[in-house]
Amino acid sequence: MIELKSMFPEELEAFLVSLGEPKFRAKQIFSWMTKGAVGFGEMRNIPQALRDKLAQTATVNSLKLLKKQTSASDGTTKYLWELRDGNAVETVVMRYDHGMTVCISSQVGCRQGCAFCASTIGGLVRNLTAAEMLDEVLFSQLDQGGKISNIVIMGIGEPLDNYDEVLRFLRLVNLPEGLNIGMRHIALSTCGLTEGIEKLARENLQITLALSLHAPDDETRTRLMPANRGRGIAEVIRACESYFAATGRRITFEYAMINGVNDSPAQAEKLAELARRVKAHINLIPLNHVEEREFAPSAPERMRAFCKILTDRGANFTIRRSLGGDVDASCGQLRRKRELEKSE
Numbered sequence: 626m627i628e629l630k631s632m633f634p635e636e637l638e639a640f641l642v643s644l645g646e647p648k649f650r651a652k653q654i655f656s657w658m659t660k661g662a663v664g665f666g667e668m669r670n671i672p673q674a675l676r677d678k679l680a681q682t683a684t685v686n687s688l689k690l691l692k693k694q695t696s697a698s699d700g701t702t703k704y705l706w707e708l709r710d711g712n713a714v715e716t717v718v719m720r721y722d723h724g725m726t727v728c729i730s731s732q733v734g735c736r737q738g739c740a741f742c743a744s745t746i747g748g749l750v751r752n753l754t755a756a757e758m759l760d761e762v763l764f765s766q767l768d769q770g771g772k773i774s775n776i777v778i779m780g781i782g783e784p785l786d787n788y789d790e791v792l793r794f795l796r797l798v799n800l801p802e803g804l805n806i807g808m809r810h811i812a813l814s815t816c817g818l819t820e821g822i823e824k825l826a827r828e829n830l831q832i833t834l835a836l837s838l839h840a841p842d843d844e845t846r847t848r849l850m851p852a853n854r855g856r857g858i859a860e861v862i863r864a865c866e867s868y869f870a871a872t873g874r875r876i877t878f879e880y881a882m883i884n885g886v887n888d889s890p891a892q893a894e895k896l897a898e899l900a901r902r903v904k905a906h907i908n909l910i911p912l913n914h915v916e917e918r919e920f921a922p923s924a925p926e927r928m929r930a931f932c933k934i935l936t937d938r939g940a941n942f943t944i945r946r947s948l949g950g951d952v953d954a955s956c957g958q959l960r961r962k963r964e965l966e967k968s969e
């Protein structure tokens with residue numbers, strides 16, 4: 626099936642012209658897609674014959690809601706969607722005072738193998754298409770009944786391992802006639818695929834780059850994140866520096882605090898030093914416990930000592946508020962549960 630939502634307006638026009646249709650049909654269809662039409666049947670200003678013809682080869686809808694859970698305490702909503710091939714991905718909507726942020730998945734599964742993460746347990750199944758990522762934003766927004774103001778690509782998958790479709794998604798979601806979400810309101814999180822970071826720097830988009838650092842020394846980082854092997858922190862940091870130089874956008878370091886693994890005073894010193902060099906903002910995340918994994922979140926006193934060193938060194942950091950704890954809102958947990966249920 627041809628996914629019309631993955632097309633830029635000029636591609637959609639060319640597609641309709643190739644069917645012998647006038648160009649203006651593209652605008653009409655684009656507008657229906659942006660409103661959330663799930664089939665051609667709804668497109669009242671499109672002639673029936675064309676609707677029938679399109680329905681045979683093309684689609685405007687890639688997701689079906691499988692499950693929705695809303696946190697009783699903070700209103701965080703987690704969606705589990707079924708894709709047309711039967712796979713499933715997750716999207717989370719978080720409500721803040723300044724608006725709604727949607728956290729989207731970029732792949733079904735992941736092949737990066739981070740030792741603390743639930744999304745990578747079954748490996749990579751496939752990349753998501755731009756249309757599927759757009760639908761994550763669109764259908765969450767329609768369900769929430771308010772405007773999504775920010776997007777973070779921090780759900781299942783490694784976005785820079787799906788570079789072309791993610792870039793297409795970014796440009797489509799940014800279109801004024803589409804969802805119209807500004808690049809400065811979008812953050813992309815990566816485990817540190819340096820080639821991808823350097824390529825992204827050259828696109829010169831105004832998105833925020835978040836690096837999942839999680840350890841300031843190569844020994845610990847490689848143990849936690851196989852993607853560090855063969856690259857090393859020095860190379861990843863160089864790529865972040867070129868991103869900052871090209872875009873002027875400050876990098877964020879994500880750092881999941883893992884008890885006795887990456888939370889020593891010496892590691893705090895090193896982290897502060899790296900952040901100072903790159904002018905990065907540090908986002909400390911209390912580790913979410915994943916059943917299959919051996920790691921535990923840092924004990925409160927270790928966390929306090931770590932933060933004190935960061936403060937003393939003048940590092941710029943925040944501790945991420947944990948939302949949606951009662952709805953399995955962290956990466957890959959719902960999809961993982963479904964996989965387990967299916968195999969029972």
Ligand code: SAH
Nearest residue numbers: 742779782783814815816837879881912913
């Ligand atoms: N692949 C990308 C984006 C997806 S994960 C990346 O690696 O950045 C989004 C963030 O959640 C990453 O920083 C990831 O390392 C982190 N994460 C994964 N599992 C986690 C867990 N159990 N607890 C806390 N953070 C976790």
